[in-house]
Amino acid sequence: MALPEYFQFQDRTKVIYGQGTLSSVGEEAKLAGGAKALIVTDKIISKLGYAETVANSLRDAGIEVVMTYDDVPQDSSATMIQTLYEDVKKLGGADICVAIGGGSVLDTTKMVNLLLSEGGDLLDDHQGAYLQEKPLNPMVAIPTTAGTGSEVTFAAVIKDTEQHQKISFISPFFAPNTAILDPDVTLSMPPGITAGTGMDALTHAIEALHSATSEPVSDALALGAIRMINEFLPVAVKDGKNVEARGQMLIASTIAGIAFTNSMVGVVHAIAHSIGGIAGVPHGLANSLMLPWCMEFNLEYCTDKYAQSAYAMGVIPTGDPAADAETGIAKVRELISKTGLPTRLRDVGVTEEQFEDIAMTTMGDGSLFTNPRTVEDHIEIIELLKKAF
Numbered sequence: 007m008a009l010p011e012y013f014q015f016q017d018r019t020k021v022i023y024g025q026g027t028l029s030s031v032g033e034e035a036k037l038a039g040g041a042k043a044l045i046v047t048d049k050i051i052s053k054l055g056y057a058e059t060v061a062n063s064l065r066d067a068g069i070e071v072v073m074t075y076d077d078v079p080q081d082s083s084a085t086m087i088q089t090l091y092e093d094v095k096k097l098g099g100a101d102i103c104v105a106i107g108g109g110s111v112l113d114t115t116k117m118v119n120l121l122l123s124e125g126g127d128l129l130d131d132h133q134g135a136y137l138q139e140k141p142l143n144p145m146v147a148i149p150t151t152a153g154t155g156s157e158v159t160f161a162a163v164i165k166d167t168e169q170h171q172k173i174s175f176i177s178p179f180f181a182p183n184t185a186i187l188d189p190d191v192t193l194s195m196p197p198g199i200t201a202g203t204g205m206d207a208l209t210h211a212i213e214a215l216h217s218a219t220s221e222p223v224s225d226a227l228a229l230g231a232i233r234m235i236n237e238f239l240p241v242a243v244k245d246g247k248n249v250e251a252r253g254q255m256l257i258a259s260t261i262a263g264i265a266f267t268n269s270m271v272g273v274v275h276a277i278a279h280s281i282g283g284i285a286g287v288p289h290g291l292a293n294s295l296m297l298p299w300c301m302e303f304n305l306e307y308c309t310d311k312y313a314q315s316a317y318a319m320g321v322i323p324t325g326d327p328a329a330d331a332e333t334g335i336a337k338v339r340e341l342i343s344k345t346g347l348p349t350r351l352r353d354v355g356v357t358e359e360q361f362e363d364i365a366m367t368t369m370g371d372g373s374l375f376t377n378p379r380t381v382e383d384h385i386e387i388i389e390l391l392k393k394a395f
């Protein structure tokens with residue numbers, strides 16, 4: 007594969023892996039430079055006792071816990087984030103944020119941390135990409151799902167409840183300082199969430215690979231993640247208590263996160279964002295439903311990349327990369343069927359009446375810019391939706 011003439015790659019996050027590393031959060035927060043912490047999580051994680059473990063570890067390290075907020079919904083809104091910021095400010099503020107949860111918790115925390123560091127109104131003052139010019143207060147992220155990669159990415163996706171759209175905020179300074187990958191905190195994730203978030207990670211890796219702005223560093227990471235996900239996602243779905251499979255998926259998800267936050271994504275994510283905003287389909291599942299169809303749509307424009315992806319999934323090279331790439335798409339379908347996820351939009355409540363709205367919203371999504379094949383108009387998106395219906 008030819009080298010790009012020029013590229014940049016960066017990773018701003020210290021990554022720690024190991025069973026039981028959750029209890030090192032206090033020491034890590036101290037190293038990152040915090041003295042007053044806001045803990046952000048959701049009800050499920052709070053009930054499992056993990057937020058308490060985090061609070062105790064922080065206090066043991068001499069860090070004051072200003073507040074533990076445990077009410078983050080599946081899709082956070084700007085209003086919720088603004089309110090949380092105002093509430094913490096009334097308590098004297100916090101100089102470090104610790105997030106423990108899935109993608110929504112991590113993204114919410116990134117945006118609360120932005121407000122605690124810079125002040126202002128999230129939508130009026132901070133909406134956009136690459137606006138941030140200096141580091142924010144430190145943040146520690148502990149993912150409890152293996153998929154979003156938010157523990158290392160530069161982005162936060164927030165729901166605009168009035169426009170029924172997902173809004174992306176992007177800056178390298180949003181990446182957490184430290185990511186703690188403790189497989190123990192993912193052991194109780196149910197099979198459906200394991201499958202959906204795992205397919206989000208696979209989509210990140212494949213889209214990083216086929217991206218128009220891909221480069222060799224993120225390609226290598228993406229291929230490594232594809233290999234791990236293909237082998238271990240079915241195991242993690244089938245046997246949630248398998249620590250090896252959980253660990254492999256956590257690491258694969260983080261690796262894919264580092265890859266796509268550098269390379270960006272493409273048409274699969276563009277459509278998934280719209281399906282999420284308009285039909286309420288969870289992000290990973292939306293990606294999984296669209297991935298094989300979008301790969302077919304892109305096939306001629308990134309044959310070599312899809313052949314590489316196929317080899318990472320165990321396809322034996324035949325000497326014909328185009329044929330191998332097609333076999334690779336079949337392998338993706340095979341993996342989806344092993345996860346037991348629905349494979350049709352009609353099965354998850356998407357209606358044909360929503361196609362026009364989904365397609366028009368997709369045409370405005372920034373992820374389209376880096377898709378390997380230019381999407382000419384919204385009719386092409388409708389055709390893809392019909393195939394996936």
Ligand SMILES: [Fe+2]
Pocket residue numbers: 154206210275289293
């Ligand atoms: Fe994603």
